[in-house]
Amino acid sequence: STVVFDKTGTLTTASPQVTTCVSLSHGFSEDRILQLAAAVEQGTHHPIATAICRALEGRNLPIIDAEGFVTQTGLGAAAMVDGERVWVGSAEGLSGCGVILSESVLSIIPPGETVVYVTVGDELVGVIGICDRLKSDAKMTVERLQKMGLNVVLLTGDRFSVAEAIASELQLSEGSVLAEVRPEDKAKAIAAYQQQGHRVAMVGDGINDAPALAQADVAIALGTGTDVAIETADIVLMGDALGDVVESIRLSQQTFNKIRQNLFWAFAYNTIGLPMAAGVLLPGFGIVFSPSVAAAFMAFSSVSVVTNSLLLRRQFTPADFPPSIKSQPE
Structure with a gap:
């Protein structure tokens, strides 16, 4: 009765691009901020990390060596760069760095873009805005599922403004959007729908989606997704075409x-x-x-x-x- 979609890599192309980079400290240029972020993210395989490293290559800047990598699922990553601790991640993860966001900083990145914060020590030195496009068949897939009488829900760990922008393109109602949900809480969101009497199908492709896939009545993974998502799924699509979600249900x-x-x-x-x-x-x-x-x-x-x-x-x-x-x- 309900189909829940992950956003990044499932509804979107998973090929995000850095659209904004703002320095918040006189000692750090935009190029330096990208270098620091890429140094920390080079050890991960998240689409956001790929976008940052790709932006660095686009500016013909070298990647700085880093060590002591630490990843916090859904919050960010940290590493030692040139003897200083550099952290890259979401607004929720900033609290662990002792940084409090001001309203002026929150309004730097336009709505609809994913925000990545960069700190050096306990100082917030830069903000990076990343935008990801919807897949060409995403809107049609949602429309056809709704015509089949199914409730479609967007579930993401991204901020509300980004989720609302995606939901607006897909013509989803506000009640069908669950944003800023940490990976470990995605399974709880699925369970909440099940407790309301819904039979839930979860569509995802990433490591963070695995708990939600395991919780769902039917788990559907994209064939281009991570191994853990594919192993958890009940149905594995042969590619990344979202239309196959509709076809699998119809079949x-x-x-x-x-x-x-x-x-x-x-x-x-x-x-x-x-x-x-x-x-x-x-x-x-x-x-x-x-x-x-x-x-x-x-x-x-x-x-x-x-x-x-x-x-x-x-x-x-x-x-x-x-x-x-x-x-x-x-």
Whole structure:
């Protein structure tokens, strides 16, 4: 009844780009801030880390060596760079660095962009804004799921402004957006829907999605996702096309209809055939099945069930979805 989507890498292309970089300290230029952030993020594989390292390459800047890497899931990462502790992460993770955000800092990055903060020691030295695009088939996928009577929910650890911008593009209501949710709390969000009587399918691709995938009634992972997400999932899509989520649900529904049909005809066939084989019609009509005729009818029953199942190949026609942005050749 409810389909919950992760945002980064699932609804979006997972190819974010650095769009804003602002220095908050006279001793640090924008280039230096990107270098520090890339030094910390070079050991991770998150799309945000990839975007920062890609931005550094775009400016032809060298990556600084770092050591003592520490990652806090959903909060950020830290490392020692040139003898100083550099931390890169979200606003929630800043509290662990003893930094309090002012309203002026919060308003630096435009709404709709993911914000990454950079600290050196206990000083906030820079802010980086990162933007990620929706996949080309994301909106159509949401529309078709809604037309099937399913409730679609966006679940993300990103800030509310980013989630609301994505939800606006997908035409999701405010009540269908769960933002700033830490990885360990995503499973609790799924459980909350289940406690309300919903049957929940979770669609994700990352390490942070694994607990939520495990909690969901049906876990759907993109084939391009992480190994842990794929291992946790009940359904693994062959690529990253979101339209396959709709197709997997449609195919499941039609397969279940075939199961119902086969059960109905099997019960009807046996309800009629067994009494006749036992001789119910013998006293009044002189009709009784010989062993060879009964065996032939039994074989015909199996053939009819298998034939009805094979008709699914002709009856199921995949919907026409535009190719995913990520799947298009560059």
